[in-house]
Amino acid sequence: MTRPINREDRSQNACDFIDEQAITAALSGKAPDQAEIDAILAKSLDKQPLNIQEAGRLLTLSNPDQREQIFEAARQLKQRVYGNRIVLFAPLYIGNHCVNDCEYCAFRRSNHEQSRQTLSDEELRTQVGALVDKGHKRLILVYGESPIYDADYIAETTRTTYSVKRGHGEIRRVNINAAPFDHEGYKIIKSAGIGTFQIFHETYHHATYERVHPKGTWKHDYLWRLDGPDRAMESGIDDVGIGALIGLYDWRFDTLGLVAHANHLRDKYNVGPHTISFPRLQPAQNAVWQQPNLVSDEDFKFLIAVLRLAVPYTGLILTARERPALRREVMAFGVSQIDAGSRVEIGGYTIGNEKQEAEREQFELGDIRPLDVVIRELVSDGYLPSFCTACYRLGRTGEHFMEFAIPGFIKRFCTPNALCTLTEYLTDYASPETRAAAAKQIEKEIAGLEGKMKADVEERLKRIQTTDARDLYF
Ligand code: SAM
Ligand code: SF4
Numbered sequence: 001m002t003r004p005i006n007r008e009d010r011s012q013n014a015c016d017f018i019d020e021q022a023i024t025a026a027l028s029g030k031a032p033d034q035a036e037i038d039a040i041l042a043k044s045l046d047k048q049p050l051n052i053q054e055a056g057r058l059l060t061l062s063n064p065d066q067r068e069q070i071f072e073a074a075r076q077l078k079q080r081v082y083g084n085r086i087v088l089f090a091p092l093y094i095g096n097h098c099v100n101d102c103e104y105c106a107f108r109r110s111n112h113e114q115s116r117q118t119l120s121d122e123e124l125r126t127q128v129g130a131l132v133d134k135g136h137k138r139l140i141l142v143y144g145e146s147p148i149y150d151a152d153y154i155a156e157t158t159r160t161t162y163s164v165k166r167g168h169g170e171i172r173r174v175n176i177n178a179a180p181f182d183h184e185g186y187k188i189i190k191s192a193g194i195g196t197f198q199i200f201h202e203t204y205h206h207a208t209y210e211r212v213h214p215k216g217t218w219k220h221d222y223l224w225r226l227d228g229p230d231r232a233m234e235s236g237i238d239d240v241g242i243g244a245l246i247g248l249y250d251w252r253f254d255t256l257g258l259v260a261h262a263n264h265l266r267d268k269y270n271v272g273p274h275t276i277s278f279p280r281l282q283p284a285q286n287a288v289w290q291q292p293n294l295v296s297d298e299d300f301k302f303l304i305a306v307l308r309l310a311v312p313y314t315g316l317i318l319t320a321r322e323r324p325a326l327r328r329e330v331m332a333f334g335v336s337q338i339d340a341g342s343r344v345e346i347g348g349y350t351i352g353n354e355k356q357e358a359e360r361e362q363f364e365l366g367d368i369r370p371l372d373v374v375i376r377e378l379v380s381d382g383y384l385p386s387f388c389t390a391c392y393r394l395g396r397t398g399e400h401f402m403e404f405a406i407p408g409f410i411k412r413f414c415t416p417n418a419l420c421t422l423t424e425y426l427t428d429y430a431s432p433e434t435r436a437a438a439a440k441q442i443e444k445e446i447a448g449l450e451g452k453m454k455a456d457v458e459e460r461l462k463r464i465q466t467t468d469a470r471d472l473y474f
Contacts, residue, residue: 229242
């Protein structure tokens with residue numbers, strides 16, 4: 001028996017907080033002058049979130065010199081809040097049955113060429129095992145929308161994922177990307193110990209939303225979906241992820257939609273979204289492929305920089321939908337999390353095939369390089385790859401995560417934890433080339449630590465390298 005969802009369920013004072021007129025007004029008018037740009041950037045560099053009027057003013061800039069100023073400010077802010085860490089994860093597609101008919105997605109019900117599959121318990125263990133064997137510690141489980149993927153099912157697959165142990169390896173944080181639930185459903189899912197629950201609103205533009213999510217499908221209901229993260233927060237899931245599918249409608253509008261959504265959550269619950277994703281629309285099998293709103297690389301990079309400035313404490317996720325060169329570039333001025341070694345075919349982690357298989361995947365990926373290669377590139381570029389999962393396991397989530405704002409938090413917790421988890425990866429999974437490439441970076445990071453912390457970290461790294469001790473976090 002599947003658990004029905006109460007589609008009348010709403011968060012407290014649920015309302016449609018996306019004010020299209022205000023967003024459109026924020027994007028019209030002439031470009032801001034230098035004094036106005038400087039004032040907005042000063043506010044952001046002071047780590048204060050921007051409102052949609054301010055973010056909108058930045059988005060109207062098209063002059064390359066002015067845009068460069070935005071990139072530079074985003075670089076500085078990223079460095080101040082996040083340092084040079086990049087958190088790594090992988091997506092795991094659990095099943096592609098779907099009752100919706102989203103025009104852009106290969107899983108939509110009217111795509112009869114898609115081979116429909118749901119991982120069995122054993123297949124799920126095999127896929128998780130394959131990911132653990134590559135060195136992953138953080139996964140996002142992805143589900144189509146179907147009564148068969150109800151809250152109990154999501155909780156069960158989460159528990160199964162956590163239960164897979166291989167040598168020194170295990171998954172320590174399971175995030176979820178699935179359709180929105182009612183309060184009861186979220187509570188069941190939360191009880192399995194999930195990290196973030198992600199729901200992408202796709203496009204905040206009402207008419208476009210209703211067109212690409214046809215009438216008669218569950219996803220057609222704009223408010224039900226918009227209110228999804230609110231219900232999740234009220235159900236105790238305090239790390240929620242939001243996102244927009246960039247390219248469905250005007251990218252500036254949807255960027256402001258994301259800012260409005262983040263600000264709404266912060267105003268109402270005193271904590272903003274844990275992450276924002278901004279997947280760019282990719283070709284997908286039998287999708288209704290709309291060209292007019294596709295976004296150029298230049299504009300895409302710019303929107304990431306503006307988002308970085310608008311929501312200083314929200315993690316920004318860039319997925320492997322994008323090509324390696326672009327991923328490498330935007331790491332510097334905004335992105336704090338990426339997936340690596342990803343496959344989006346159902347069962348894709350054991351097919352041992354370089355080619356992507358359209359009939360079992362949702363869209364095409366731009367970057368299917370192995371995790372080891374991505375890590376080598378990151379350390380060679382001076383980043384610190386991290387598999388850290390300490391915060392949510394120590395209850396530093398939601399409002400408490402905001403302690404992030406306290407100066408020194410990164411030095412005290414994030415860098416040491418990144419070093420420990422990277423050392424685990426290097427000891428247990430890395431190729432000799434990657435190990436060698438990382439050694440210099442680790443040395444540099446340790447040199448930046450002081451006193452007791454430095455000694456503690458050195459002691460822990462040594463223990464990881466020479467004993468079975470793992471999962472040593474601060
Ligand atoms: N079925 C659930 C839903 O729609 O919310 C969750 C999983 S869905 C597979 C995850 C996300 O993939 C969607 O929210 C959408 O933003 C993204 N997506 C769908 N089709 C895409 C495409 N053609 N290119 C890029 N991203 C796509
Ligand atoms: Fe189904 Fe999600 Fe794809 Fe829409 S985006 S067709 S809901 S899997």
